[in-house]
Amino acid sequence: MRRILRRVMQNRGAVAGGVVLAVILVCAVAAPLIAPGDPMATRGRPLLPPGGQFPFGTDMLGRDVLAGIVHGARISLLIGVMSTFAAVLIGVTVGAIAGFFGGWVDEVLVRFTEFFQTIPSFVFAILLVAIMRPGLASIIIAIAVVTWPPIARLARSEFMSIRHREFVEAAVLSGVSQGRIIVTEVLPNAASPLIVVSSLMVATAILTESALSFLGLGDPNHISWGYMVGAARTVFRQAWWLSVFPGLAIALTVLAINLVGEGLNDALNPHLKGRIGA
Amino acid sequence: MHYVGFALQWLMKALAVVLAITVLNFLIVRLAPGDPAIVMAGEAGAADSQFLAQVRKDFGLDRPIYVQLATYVGKVLTLDLGRSYRTRRPVGDMLLERLPATLLLTGTAYIFALIVGALLGAIAAAKAHTFLDSVLTAVALVFYATPIFWVGLLLILVFSVQLGWLPPFGMHSLIPVKGTLWQMLDTLKHLVLPALTLGLFYVAVYVRLTRASMLDTASLEYVKTARAKGLPEWRVLTAHILRTALIPIITFAGMQAGNLVGGAIVVETVFAWPGIGRLAFDALFQRDYNILLGVFLISALMVVFFNMLTDLAVRVADPRVGSRT
Numbered sequence: 001m002r003r004i005l006r007r008v009m010q011n012r013g014a015v016a017g018g019v020v021l022a023v024i025l026v027c028a029v030a031a032p033l034i035a036p037g038d039p040m041a042t043r044g045r046p047l048l049p050p051g052g053q054f055p056f057g058t059d060m061l062g063r064d065v066l067a068g069i070v071h072g073a074r075i076s077l078l079i080g081v082m083s084t085f086a087a088v089l090i091g092v093t094v095g096a097i098a099g100f101f102g103g104w105v106d107e108v109l110v111r112f113t114e115f116f117q118t119i120p121s122f123v124f125a126i127l128l129v130a131i132m133r134p135g136l137a138s139i140i141i142a143i144a145v146v147t148w149p150p151i152a153r154l155a156r157s158e159f160m161s162i163r164h165r166e167f168v169e170a171a172v173l174s175g176v177s178q179g180r181i182i183v184t185e186v187l188p189n190a191a192s193p194l195i196v197v198s199s200l201m202v203a204t205a206i207l208t209e210s211a212l213s214f215l216g217l218g219d220p221n222h223i224s225w226g227y228m229v230g231a232a233r234t235v236f237r238q239a240w241w242l243s244v245f246p247g248l249a250i251a252l253t254v255l256a257i258n259l260v261g262e263g264l265n266d267a268l269n270p271h272l273k274g275r276i277g278a
Numbered sequence: 279m280h281y282v283g284f285a286l287q288w289l290m291k292a293l294a295v296v297l298a299i300t301v302l303n304f305l306i307v308r309l310a311p312g313d314p315a316i317v318m319a320g321e322a323g324a325a326d327s328q329f330l331a332q333v334r335k336d337f338g339l340d341r342p343i344y345v346q347l348a349t350y351v352g353k354v355l356t357l358d359l360g361r362s363y364r365t366r367r368p369v370g371d372m373l374l375e376r377l378p379a380t381l382l383l384t385g386t387a388y389i390f391a392l393i394v395g396a397l398l399g400a401i402a403a404a405k406a407h408t409f410l411d412s413v414l415t416a417v418a419l420v421f422y423a424t425p426i427f428w429v430g431l432l433l434i435l436v437f438s439v440q441l442g443w444l445p446p447f448g449m450h451s452l453i454p455v456k457g458t459l460w461q462m463l464d465t466l467k468h469l470v471l472p473a474l475t476l477g478l479f480y481v482a483v484y485v486r487l488t489r490a491s492m493l494d495t496a497s498l499e500y501v502k503t504a505r506a507k508g509l510p511e512w513r514v515l516t517a518h519i520l521r522t523a524l525i526p527i528i529t530f531a532g533m534q535a536g537n538l539v540g541g542a543i544v545v546e547t548v549f550a551w552p553g554i555g556r557l558a559f560d561a562l563f564q565r566d567y568n569i570l571l572g573v574f575l576i577s578a579l580m581v582v583f584f585n586m587l588t589d590l591a592v593r594v595a596d597p598r599v600g601s602r603t
Contacts, residue, residue, distance in 0.1 A: 115298055117533070118585070120577040122540025123558070127574050130562055131310040207425055211544050214427045215559060229428060233548070236431055237439050247428030255423035 007267035014263020020256035024249075028073040035067035039223045043067070050241050057241040059232060065241060068223045069249050075224040076253060079139055080206040086144035087205075088198050091151025096182050098152070099159025106156070113152045121146035125208060129217045136219045139212060143205050154197055158190035165189075192268040199264055203257040210250045225250045288586045292579060299578045300354045303571045304347055315339050329363070336360070359575070360568040362561075369572040373554060377576065379449060380553030383545065384538050386469060387476035388584070392531055394477070395484025399527075400520055402485060403492035414485060421482035426541055430475040430548035437471060444471050447550035472549040476541050480534065487530055491523040498522075525596050532588025539577040 008014050027034065042062040043054070050057040056065035098109035125142040132138035162168060163186065171181050212218060213226030225246040232242030315333045334340055341349075353360070359369040402414040421429070438446035445451070445468050455464050495501065496519050504518045505511075539555075546555030554573055561569035 118295070118578075118581055119299065119302075120537065120539045120574070120581055122537060123543065123574050123577045126540075126543065126558065126562070127306060127570050130565070130570055131306055131567065203423065207423075210425050211427060214425070214544065215547060215562060217562065226425070226427075229425075229431070233431070236435070240435060243428065243431050247425060247431070250428065251420070251424040254425075255420065258419065258423055 004267050008260075008263045011263040011266060013259040014266075017256040017259025017263065020252055021260060024073050024253050024256070025077070027070045028077050031070045031074055035064065035070045037067075039063065039067040039071040047235070047239050049239075056245045057239070059228070059242050060235055060239070065228070065245055068228050069225070069245055071223050072225040072228065072246065072249065073253075075136075075219070075222050076206050076209060076250070079136065079143070079209045080202040080257075083140045083143035083147070083205045083209075084198050084201045086140060087148040087201060088151055088194065090144060091148035092155045092187075092194065094148070095152040095155025096159050096187070099156035100163055100178070100182055100186065102160070102163075109152075110156070113149045113156075116146075117149040117153075122208065122211065125212065126215065126217065129212060134212075134217045134219060136222065139209060139217070139219065142212075143208050147201060147205065147208075151194065151197060151201070154193060155190060158193060159186055162186045162189050196261060196265040196268055199261040200258060203254045203261065206250065206254055206257070284589075288582070288589075291585075292582045295578050295582050296354065296575065297351065299575050300351050301347070303574060304350050307567070307571070308343075333360075354575070359572040362566050362569050364561075364564045364566050369568050372557065372569065373572050373576050376552065376554045376557050379551060380539075380542055380546070380555060381580075382465075382469065383472055383476065383551055383553060384542050384580070386473040387480065387541075388531070388535070388538055390473060390477040391480030391484055392527075395481040396488045396520075396524065396527060398481070399485040399488025400492060400515070400523075402489040403496070403519075403523075404515055406489075406493060411489075415489065418482040418485040421478050422486065424479075426475055426479050427544045427548050429478055430472070430545060433471050433475055434548075444468075446471070449552050468551075472545050472551050475548070476538070476545045479541065480531075480538070483534065484527060484531070487527050488523065491526050492519050495519045495523045521595065525592060528588055528591045528595060532585045535581050535584030535588070538584070539580050543573075 008018075040063065043064045044058050044062050046058060046060050046062040048054055048058040048062075050065075054064055054066065056069065058064060059068075094109055094113060098106040098113075125146045128142035128145060129138050132141070159182075168181060168185050171185050176185075209218075209224065210226030210229075213224045214230035216227075216230060218224045218227040228246035229243045229250075232239065232246075236243045315330050336353075339346060357370050359373070361367060362369055362372060365372070398414055398418075402411045405411045434446045437444045449465055449468050450461070451464050451468075455461055501514060501518055504514045509518075542553065543555035543558050545551065546553045547559045550556065554576060558570060558573040561567075561573070
């Protein structure tokens with residue numbers, strides 16, 4: 001563990017990304033302290049340019065843009081992490097079953113995964129959120145439903161190669177149940193590439209969430225970065241700060257996660273250097 | 279290459295996708311809270327009882343679920359995608375009207391991204407670990423991380439609002455221009471910013487991919503042989519490395535086609551581009567679900583189409599693929 005950390009620390013990009021990510025994380029956790037009160041509430045005159053009491057200005061309803069950014073960090077990170085978690089859960093389950101059992105089970109699951117990989121994922125996500133009604137849960141479910149296939153494919157290939165190693169065969173011979181073997185023997189050995197890919201998936205999930213909220217499919221009860229850019233669209237010629245700051249927040253977060261993910265990739269899978277994440 | 283076999287194979291794939299998406303659409307509508315008739319007819323209250331009764335009759339909603347599924351699949355296969363609750367027009371007609379604009383936008387962005395991305399990626403790989411490579415890789419990473427709607431807004435701010443070079447929205451000028459050539463030029467002028475917005479993200483993807491793929495290929499034995507034979511470096515790069523490295527890139531481009539259509543929804547919204555994406559955005563607000571279901575189906579078909587083009591391109595780049603099947 002310490003060796004991995006040291007390798008990540010040697011990667012300048014990963015360290016920079018880690019620092020930015022830490023700042024965003026602090027903002028998200030300390031949001032009620034940095035910007036107390038409801039970020040959706042009116043604070044001052046509408047469309048005040050950045051400066052003075054409002055460092056990032058106010059929007060067309062007089063809401064503090066900085067408060068929106070700080071509170072929006074919570075939604076972005078929450079949805080990014082939760083939807084990735086759900087996608088990994090689905091993907092690893094499907095991939096593990098396919099890779100471990102092989103045969104017709106594998107055949108069926110591979111076809112199933114391929115189908116989900118070819119359908120236009122963002123359009124599918126839009127449809128799911130629109131039908132389930134926009135909300136945190138529906139957004140998380142929709143993103144998970146459209147992003148699990150790459151995880152399933154990766155888990156499948158890892159499970160297939162580990163399945164026939166000697167220590168797994170030994171466990172099978174000693175009568176350990178199949179479910180137990182999957183969880184305690186195979187999964188830990190398949191973990192590192194899965195960790196890398198899922199760390200990069202958090203970034204994609206945040207981008208997807210921002211695009212959904214930009215289109216007006218965000219949770220109406222919570223402020224989010226994508227919603228802020230989308231809502232400011234009509235006035236962005238007069239008030240550039242309304243779209244520039246939240247957009248910058250999204251780009252920085254996604255960039256930081258990608259840098260950390262690539263650092264993790266180089267540290268955990270040196271032989272895969274530069275191959276994952278394109 | 280057997281063209282008949284090729285066409286048949288892709289026709290079957292398209293049919294399979296239509297069937298699968300139709301069943302998925304059917305399930306999604308039933309997943310929604312409340313009466314599927316209301317879902318299909320738009321929001322409750324907005325739809326009058328007469329229209330609801332019509333929807334129930336059209337889709338056999340008072341009959342057992344398997345009959346409903348059969349009815350729905352049968353309707354889709356005969357190109358009947360239901361009616362828009364807002365305009366009361368057949369969804370199929372509305373989609374076909376908008377399809378050319380979306381194909382123009384996504385096609386342009388796709389080709390632009392592939393050519394520019396592969397070219398810049400090849401340059402980065404040829405100059406690996408130099409300053410130029412670092413700059414290209416860093417810029418690609420930034421565009422990879424930036425939401426496309428934001429790129430679109432910034433491009434409008436710079437090129438339309440500040441510089442006034444290009445129109446910020448629409449596909450045609452408000453005052454119609456005369457003459458076919460001038461009309462084409464007018465559309466082209468409107469196309470630049472949206473296509474650039476949609477394309478830049480994929481340029482970033484292909485730069486990263488081409489660079490990685492070329493560096494992988496460059497370490498292979500036959501490349502060493504080519505160098506040992508005394509071939510000039512540019513010949514080794516173009517004829518030996520790039521040609522092989524292109525195959526995974528083209529394959530990946532095909533896999534990405536689905537996301538291209540998704541990205542078009544966002545870009546068309548930003549630039550008021552009159553395509554399917556813009557139609558979907560309007561439908562979202564009016565909860566015109568029949569249109570959304572239709573958009574999902576037609577975008578899946580567009581993925582099949584782009585995948586077919588990809589398959590063709592791979593066969594051209596690598597003749598072995600065609601002869602194997």
